[in-house]
Amino acid sequence: MDHYSFKLFLHLADSLHFGKTGRACNIGPSALSRQIQRMEEESGQRLFERDNRRVQLTPAGLLFRDYAREVMEKWQVLLDHLADDSSTLKGEISLYCSVTASLSILPDLLSQFKMAYPEVHIRLRTGDAGVAVKKVFEGEADIAVAALPKSLPKALVFKVITQVSLDFVAPAIPWEYSGSLKKKIQWDQIPMILAERGLARQRTDAWFAKKRITPNVYAQVSGNEAILSMVSLGCGVGIVPRLAVENSPLQNRITRLEVKPVLAPYDVGICVQKRKMNARLVRAFWEMKQTP
Numbered sequence: 002m003d004h005y006s007f008k009l010f011l012h013l014a015d016s017l018h019f020g021k022t023g024r025a026c027n028i029g030p031s032a033l034s035r036q037i038q039r040m041e042e043e044s045g046q047r048l049f050e051r052d053n054r055r056v057q058l059t060p061a062g063l064l065f066r067d068y069a070r071e072v073m074e075k076w077q078v079l080l081d082h083l084a085d086d087s088s089t090l091k092g093e094i095s096l097y098c099s100v101t102a103s104l105s106i107l108p109d110l111l112s113q114f115k116m117a118y119p120e121v122h123i124r125l126r127t128g129d130a131g132v133a134v135k136k137v138f139e140g141e142a143d144i145a146v147a148a149l150p151k152s153l154p155k156a157l158v159f160k161v162i163t164q165v166s167l168d169f170v171a172p173a174i175p176w177e178y179s180g181s182l183k184k185k186i187q188w189d190q191i192p193m194i195l196a197e198r199g200l201a202r203q204r205t206d207a208w209f210a211k212k213r214i215t216p217n218v219y220a221q222v223s224g225n226e227a228i229l230s231m232v233s234l235g236c237g238v239g240i241v242p243r244l245a246v247e248n249s250p251l252q253n254r255i256t257r258l259e260v261k262p263v264l265a266p267y268d269v270g271i272c273v274q275k276r277k278m279n280a281r282l283v284r285a286f287w288e289m290k291q292t293p
Contacts (some may be wrong), residue, residue: 002043004076007069009036014066015141017056070140077280093122094282097137098146099130101225104248106146106162106269113289121282129223131199137272143283148200149268158278160270160287166243167204167264170255176235182258188212192219192237194228204264205240229255240264
């Protein structure tokens, strides 16, 4: 097996989609399939279960993924040591963040980084903000833009970029509870659309617990964009980061509520495994300065 094969395997292990990996790595589906079959023959194990509907890693594939990640990390560190300090940085780093972060926080960082290191390829994945730290901890991403958790795993380091406020948001259109929001709000009656997990959900749960209120949860969804969409349609009141509201195409269809006490803000920044700080690419991104 060579490093190219490991790269293909890791991308497929992440995407779980032969077509997406083929397009990203410029390899045809049949050639990619042959590469994977060759790796399975060499390892003596089936690495992926695949049919017409889905692709997933086998138990052996999960073990092989950890091994492949370690090999590629060590290879990158070796290249860093062999390279002259003044040489141009090349290679690939993987980033994970929410759609909100990709629209509000990443643009400045990425523009600086790409200007300084144009030959570095960035592989960006967006998804649920609540699992961003987990993605880095489990090695699925080199770097994540994430909320600083109450307890950060010892294997990780975190650099704060900004502080984010949380807002209660309601539909701007007339809806069943429009009148109820203009007087003392009965929070046990208002339908709430909340995040499934993450720091925003923890702040929300603590806010209701302090008031000794059991919220009327209409829906629990993954992603701020889904919350804003449901709110704009008149499904209920949501709680989202202000950054999500400010960068949403739906901001004219929702309205922020003045609620006391305000929800506690939280820090957002970049998260990296300590051991990956030895890699020049990761270290270079870490050292980018965020414009205030």
